[in-house]
Amino acid sequence: xxxxxxxxxxxxxxxxxxxxxxxxxxxxxxxxxxxxxxxxxxxxxxxxxxxxxxxxxxxxxxxxxxxxxxxxxxxxxxxxxxxxxxxxxxxxxxxxxxxxxxxxxxxxxxxxxxxxxxxxxxxxxxxxxxxxxxxxxxxxxxxxxxxxxxxxx
Amino acid sequence: xxxxxxxxxxxxxxxxxxxxxxxxxxxxxxxxxxxxxxxxxxxxxxxxxxxxxxxxxxxxxxxxxxxxxxxxxxxxxxxxxxxxxxxxxxxxxxxxxxxxxxxxxxxxxxxxxxxxxxxxxxxxxxxxxxxxxxxxxxxxxxxxxxxxxxxxxxxxxxxxxxxxxxxxxxxxxxxxxxxxxxxxxxxxxxxxxxxxxxxxxxxxxxxxxxxxxxxxxxxxxxxxxxxxxxxxxxxxxxxxxxxxxxxxxxxxxxxxxxxxxxxxxxxxxxxxxxxxxxxxxxxxxxxxxxxxxxxxxxxxxxxxxxxxxxxxxxxxxxxxxxxxxxxxxxxxxxxxxxxxxxxxxxxxxxxxxxxxxxxxxxxxxxxxxxxxxxxxxxxxxxxxxxxxxxxxxxxxxxxxxxxxxxxxxxxxxxxxxxxxxxxxxxxxxxxxxxxxxxxxxxxxxxxxxxxxxxxxxxxxxxxxxxxxxxxxxxxxxxxxxxxxxxxxxxxxxxxxxxxxxxxxxxxxxxxxxxxxxxxxxxxxxxxxxxxxxxxxxxxxxxxxxxxxxxxxxxxxxxxxxxxxxxxxxxxxxxxxxxxxxxxxxxxxxxxxxxxxxxxxxxxxxxxxxxxxxxxxxxxxxxxxxxxxxxxxxxxxxxxxxxxxxxxxxxxxxxxxxxxxxxxxxxxxxxxxxxxxxxxxxxxxxxxxxxxxxxxxxxxxxxxxxxxxxxxxxxxxxxxxxxxxxxxxxxxxxxxxxx
Numbered sequence: 066x067x068x069x070x071x072x073x074x075x076x077x078x079x080x081x082x083x084x085x086x087x088x089x090x091x092x093x094x095x096x097x098x099x100x101x102x103x104x105x106x107x108x109x110x111x112x113x114x115x116x117x118x119x120x121x122x123x124x125x126x127x128x129x130x131x132x133x134x135x136x137x138x139x140x141x142x143x144x145x146x147x148x149x150x151x152x153x154x155x156x157x158x159x160x161x162x163x164x165x166x167x168x169x170x171x172x173x174x175x176x177x178x179x180x181x182x183x184x185x186x187x188x189x190x191x192x193x194x195x196x197x198x199x200x201x202x203x204x205x206x207x208x209x210x211x212x213x214x215x216x217x218x
Numbered sequence: 219x220x221x222x223x224x225x226x227x228x229x230x231x232x233x234x235x236x237x238x239x240x241x242x243x244x245x246x247x248x249x250x251x252x253x254x255x256x257x258x259x260x261x262x263x264x265x266x267x268x269x270x271x272x273x274x275x276x277x278x279x280x281x282x283x284x285x286x287x288x289x290x291x292x293x294x295x296x297x298x299x300x301x302x303x304x305x306x307x308x309x310x311x312x313x314x315x316x317x318x319x320x321x322x323x324x325x326x327x328x329x330x331x332x333x334x335x336x337x338x339x340x341x342x343x344x345x346x347x348x349x350x351x352x353x354x355x356x357x358x359x360x361x362x363x364x365x366x367x368x369x370x371x372x373x374x375x376x377x378x379x380x381x382x383x384x385x386x387x388x389x390x391x392x393x394x395x396x397x398x399x400x401x402x403x404x405x406x407x408x409x410x411x412x413x414x415x416x417x418x419x420x421x422x423x424x425x426x427x428x429x430x431x432x433x434x435x436x437x438x439x440x441x442x443x444x445x446x447x448x449x450x451x452x453x454x455x456x457x458x459x460x461x462x463x464x465x466x467x468x469x470x471x472x473x474x475x476x477x478x479x480x481x482x483x484x485x486x487x488x489x490x491x492x493x494x495x496x497x498x499x500x501x502x503x504x505x506x507x508x509x510x511x512x513x514x515x516x517x518x519x520x521x522x523x524x525x526x527x528x529x530x531x532x533x534x535x536x537x538x539x540x541x542x543x544x545x546x547x548x549x550x551x552x553x554x555x556x557x558x559x560x561x562x563x564x565x566x567x568x569x570x571x572x573x574x575x576x577x578x579x580x581x582x583x584x585x586x587x588x589x590x591x592x593x594x595x596x597x598x599x600x601x602x603x604x605x606x607x608x609x610x611x612x613x614x615x616x617x618x619x620x621x622x623x624x625x626x627x628x629x630x631x632x633x634x635x636x637x638x639x640x641x642x643x644x645x646x647x648x649x650x651x652x653x654x655x656x657x658x659x660x661x662x663x664x665x666x667x668x669x670x671x672x673x674x675x676x677x678x679x680x681x682x683x684x685x686x687x688x689x690x691x692x693x694x695x696x697x698x699x700x701x702x703x704x705x706x707x708x709x710x711x712x713x714x715x716x717x718x719x720x721x722x723x724x725x726x727x728x729x730x731x732x733x734x735x736x737x738x739x740x741x742x743x744x745x746x747x748x749x750x751x752x753x754x755x756x757x758x759x760x761x762x763x764x765x766x767x768x769x770x771x772x773x774x775x776x777x778x779x780x781x782x783x784x785x786x787x788x789x790x791x792x793x794x795x796x797x798x799x800x801x802x803x804x805x806x807x808x809x810x811x812x813x814x815x816x817x818x819x820x821x822x823x824x825x826x827x828x829x830x831x832x833x834x835x836x837x838x839x840x841x842x843x844x845x846x847x848x849x850x851x852x853x854x855x856x857x858x859x860x861x862x863x864x865x866x867x868x869x870x871x872x873x874x875x876x877x878x879x880x881x882x883x884x885x886x887x888x889x890x891x892x893x894x895x896x897x898x899x900x901x902x903x904x905x906x907x908x909x910x911x912x913x914x915x916x917x918x919x920x921x922x923x924x925x926x927x928x929x930x931x932x933x934x935x936x937x938x939x940x941x942x943x944x945x946x947x948x949x950x951x952x953x954x955x956x
Contacts, residue, residue, distance in 0.1 A: 090509060095509065099430070099432050100430015105888050107887050156420065161421055162858055163292060163584070164293065164630065167427050194895045197895060199583045200633060201862045203896040205861065
């Protein structure tokens, strides 16, 4: 089986896997980074969102063979101790219900706010509509993104 | 309605205490039933037999408190709110409290269940009693040390103070307290004294959730663990014949391919646990691999043949069958007051409408999964299940083992919605582990989850009412459902009790499609049918729909009918509150408002939906909701449940559809099954009726009225009544969209 070198959260990791293994499963099963969640496997729900060179990307749709030289950030590496403004906003607003989709929501929101620091309500809704929350905590997710935007300015 | 309800406990059976070898005090308590009278507490917490109790408080000699939360956490917030109730009566600063998930007791207790919005309702008294008893023991220990009467001492925020103003911390006296008798007749706080209950408390797992720590069943790992992907029949009605696994076996990471199902099927006909789902009569093919991905890929490579065991149903067939039941004459009558037929004969006007709903999958974001390791010593099970006791008992029976061998750990659940009441995935994991003699995690894919579910069945209602001299004189509700009908007190919900001639009849047919509870079973669709009907009836009578409800409620006040569980006064209170807060009497121009009021799961709720027309399309903008759930334990968590329940209710009413063709679901993932997303979610504004009545649960009751309120607002906005879900297929807003 081939070995792929992945740069994740600033560290190099060697993964022995077939070329088409999705990044999602390499993270979860090979590297024990289980914060990135499996939800649908077809890029529809956003639970598996990570940053690839700063862009919010569905890790279920990326193969380990496509990531040479890319810098990957997962929820575990977004901050050292949960202090990223988006994570803090999630806590201040008390967003989660079951909590399962929230890592993906936070990764989408943090990549979005890094590019669009001053979003309108409509901007937030459009940016976040790719992430499903089955508990439907959408009111709070939306509010938390707005709170984080204020902190990040 | 009384104020605080209290249940008497025999404290000796209910509570046990012991001092801990490392310092501190341990209090074990049986939360829901105390049926094991003699249990010894250990002096070393590592020797604690978790099966003897289902919840604990540990008070360390530094004053820190650990509370083990007994019930499974599915996102309904009980891991935060149940320990809050203990901490209130114990009177400790919340910052000094650490909450841990308690473990399952498979033997003695009856309600370690997440379901029916009942955790808080049933936990309220025993949790308060436990906290208060512990507080009294600490006070008694301090009083003994001072040589004073305990009545002269006061405990607050972890500090005990005597009449002279001297103080001792809980940690200072905890080792003495552990040796004292468990006191009788402790005094519970008056709600006016609450300093924690009623405060906004953040989810206790928040730091782990936002940093991606392992919390869920899918995150659980053990050394040497392998992964299993299960190939189940592609259609309801088909059974496995043969399979060719040669290609799968040659694939990377694949360790083994096995055939299972026999063990689980032997359970059929045996004594069933409450939450045992109807098991498939087919065998299944299981691919065991080193990683989840390799197991899933291996499964795709299995070439299986299937035979038709029972008829393959399609949606057309189901629709015809259900309508046939409604047209037919064979019903079970669940409530009958007066004579509806006579009322219809003598009526000035009669209104009859039929309401139709599709099947719904649960779609928990965390797909079904479970860890199992079956050895000679024990059966170790870890994962997300709403009914851990039944799952453990069923696994023990399936494998011919003593239930005491089963050690089940509950993980946080990535959603439940009723799906995880049924333990089929636990039995599968255990059967696989038993066969391969390795620790294994069974993981369903989204496609597995959606196509081999335990669905909310398609249901149809037909409602007929008569009007005479401007009054409703008769009301006849008929239900046609699949596999099961409405149960419990549902036939006695509003408007039962308000009308002289009232009847509820149900009929069903048995299908091979597995069905079960889905968040707010039956009422999740019944509310839409009945509340839409009442709105149309009000229109026909030229009455204000709010006043119509209030007039009906007058007629049930003071009823002696014990089946009437809802309170007319509390329903009236939420109606008045929602009318005031939503601006229902003076809607803004261009805003179309739909009103409804509903009672289910012991909670009274009224909602008003605001619909506006944007780009020639009706858009649900806002839902205003008034809730009477008694004392609100944790308003922050309570509002979250209500907001989520409403948006969930709107989403499924608007968009959800799930059809079958020849026994196979036509949707298998989110590209062909539409769940509501943020850009479609209305804003929810929540208002609570303030009172000091015992609290009720909030996981479900805000959901059922949401679809009803939206359908009524859509009628005002578009001119068309909706009788069928999903609304998106049935809006027919011709005047608007043109």
